[in-house]
Amino acid sequence: MASSKDLAVFVRDALSAGKNRAEIASVLTQAGWSTHEITDALDGWADVPFAPPVPRPQTVVTARDFFIYALMFGALLFGAGYLVGLLHALIDHLLDASARTADHRIRWAVAVLIVTLPLYLWLATRERARLAADPALQRSAIRNWMTYVTLLFAAAVLLGDLVAVIYAFLNGDFTLQFALKALVVAGIAGGIFGYYRAGDGRGAAV
Structure with missing residues (x-):
């Protein structure tokens, strides 16, 4: 065969x-x-009037790309999760007096963000410079996969947030505190989705 x-x-x-x-x-x-x-x-072959046929550039997969992009997107999603937790804790701190003893949540989230935010920004800036210098690097299969996994994760969070809002409304639990928390989740997940949906201004968009 x-x-x-x-x-x-x-x-x-x-x-x-x-x-x-x-x-x-x-x-x-x-x-x-x-x-x-x-x-x-x-x-696989360019549609140009030339003989012999001209091959098109192919996507590439390297161990280096896997390490860098897994670390970068991991830092992004991990940090985003704790940013949501930080903002939720602050909302509880401001609107719910009984939750003010949970300041350790705020301290832990800040500690995580101090590590993950600079790491993500450094890696993203570094990779942006590499892509600008060599556009062929945009064909990295690992980069494209990580981008779409991030889009999937952000979309799932947005859908889950919407379901939670509808359920809270139907159940009579839709309070100001809940609404603010839902907005935080939607804002962060939506921001990530929108940023990578546009292909970071350079990469492959949906």
Whole structure:
């Protein structure tokens, strides 16, 4: 049975022989290849009038990218979680006298943010400079995966926040304190989602 490598070789040879993409797609479809497989194989070669066929740049995966982006996005999500906790604790401190004994929550959240916020900003600034100097680095598969995982996480938090608001409203528990906490969650998760939804101004957006 032919493999995807055989398909790539066939497409390259067919393009070298002067066959157009519609002809190649037609015969591959007749041979039983799926539309997705055919599209991927054809997209591997630039649609430019040149012989031999010109390969398109491919995504790259490196151990270095995994370490840097896992650390950067981990610091972002970990810090964001504790920022929510800090703001919630401050809301409790201001609006609920019985919660004022929980100042350790504030101190712990501040300690976490002192570590994670500078770490994230340093890594993000460093990577932004690298991307500006070499745009080819935007093809990092790890970077794209981490971006979409972050988008998924932020979207899930936003949906959960919306469900909690609706439930509190239906249950008669929708207080000012709850509303402020829900706004904090929506603001932070929405900010992260919006920032990376736009591709950080440079990367791949949704």
